Amino acid sequence: MPRVKAAQGPAKRHLAEQFAAGEIITDMAKKEWKVGLPIGQGGFVCIYLADMNSSGSIGSDAPCVVKVEPSDNGPVFTELKFYQQAAKPEQIQKWIRTHKLKYLGFPKYWGSGLHDKNGKSYRFMIMDHFGSELQKIYEANAKSLRSLDILEYIHKHEYVHGGIKASNLLSCKNPDQVYLLDYGLAYRYCPEGVNKEYKQDPKRCHDGTIEFTSIDAHNGVAPSRPGDLETLGYCMIQWLTGHLPWEDNLKDPKYVTDSKIRYRKNIASLMDKCEIAKYMETVKLLDYTENTLYQNICDILLQGLKAIGSKNDGKLDLSVVENGSLKAKTVTKRKKEIEESKESGFEDMECSSPQRSPHRPTRSRTRKRAQKYVRCCEPAFLFFVFF
CATH class of the missing domain: 1.10.510.10 (Transferase(Phosphotransferase) domain 1)
Structure with missing residues (x-):
């Protein structure tokens, strides 16, 4: 993930333009993901249902969500940095074993990347899709x-x-x-x-x-x-x-x-x-x-x-x-x-x-x-x- 300096305050941040259901995005591992309907927005980040690219549409039971922000914003970049430094799968599994836990409540990170749309660059991050707050x-x-x-x-x-x-x-x-x-x-x-x-x-x-x-x-x-x-x-x-x-x-x-x-x-x-x-x-x-x-x-x-x-x-x-x-x-x-x-x-x-x-x-x-x-x-x- 290219290092991008986060904006210095909310006034410099912008909301991503809306992605259409069915839009295809490709992560850094070259895996393709299909975007579904939007399910949330906050902190200048838009959240959509998502799944691996397939011929079918993305329903409400989609296994993943994708967080999207303009690449010069910051929150998704901050979250990616956290996962890369402190929440790698092997780190989490080691902690679970040493502390004798049944599980540890972190969502799974599936992939991330940059997506160009209408001449603008957007950062995205694929995560597990959860239920009720x-x-x-x-x-x-x-x-x-x-x-x-x-x-x-x-x-x-x-x-x-x-x-x-x-x-x-x-x-x-x-x-x-x-x-x-x-x-x-x-x-x-x-x-x-x-x-x-x-x-x-x-x-x-x-x-x-x-x-x-x-x-x-x-x-x-x-x-x-x-x-x-x-x-x-x-x-x-x-x-x-x-x-x-x-x-x-x-x-x-x-x-x-x-x-x-x-x-x-x-x-x-x-x-x-x-x-x-x-x-x-x-x-x-x-x-x-x-x-x-x-x-x-x-x-x-x-x-x-x-x-x-x-x-x-x-x-x-x-x-x-x-x-x-x-x-x-x-x-x-x-x-x-x-x-x-x-x-x-x-x-x-x-x-x-x-x-x-x-x-x-x-x-x-x-x-x-x-x-x-x-x-x-x-x-x-x-x-x-x-x-």
Whole structure:
């Protein structure tokens, strides 16, 4: 892959023009791929269904997707660089063997190259095609999430993800497996074993998805291991409560930053004592350059499993505990949400799903409801463990 300097900021990036279904692209290994319908767009990258070139059309069950960007953009180049340096198949397989894992949630890289269209050059990357994003899995009674395994691997190989959110966590055919995707913001925090210095850069302020990004990222500090874990914590809170206290003011970065700082100083004001609170308390004490002890974080969550007489069996259900026994919980239908909310004593909760209500309650009321929701969902989270 020719080395192309990434653009210095979003203002210099451009969206790729749309590829027509059936267009043929050829990767560096001379393999031909047929492009299907578009399925997503974001960060100046377009995503299409894809498969090896054949006489048939590309359907929704296509085994692969292709990410496309103008060759002078950057995110796909960054992701390719990450895979070439830190996620080679032999590296991943060795890690799985030495850490005695059943799998590690990385999508398979199939190929990449440059494609000329109408006098313009486009970079592309072929990856596995996955199913629902995590939030959708959660709403359909999710089975598992093993994000911490993936983060430990990434961090041990000198990189941080830099963009964790529900839409980057997807399931595959096995409902007990979840994969972390999209390394377009991956950052090599420790090249050749030398950790980058903590330094604020106003040009980088608020990088990432604003509701989940770390406090350091709001201040323009380069991504870090604690930053990844902090971002994951915000995701966990939203998955359980359906709402983050700063979600109503995402157009005001200063408000979002100040809110996160305020809640970080007093985590109890964001949630009652539970495994997420312990997780967040542990993460906030991590130094920018500290070598994270991932087993300690796992132990925090395992204590919750032990407290309800369960264990890590690899099949982690979103369930509630009722009279000492497990009871399956499905949250896809509003009717059942209302029934469960009544049982939990907060009948008027409007934030049990990520879809914003047209009658959003005030932030103070939302926070109180979120606190109550975390209290009642604490046993559920114990089955929502990040290993």
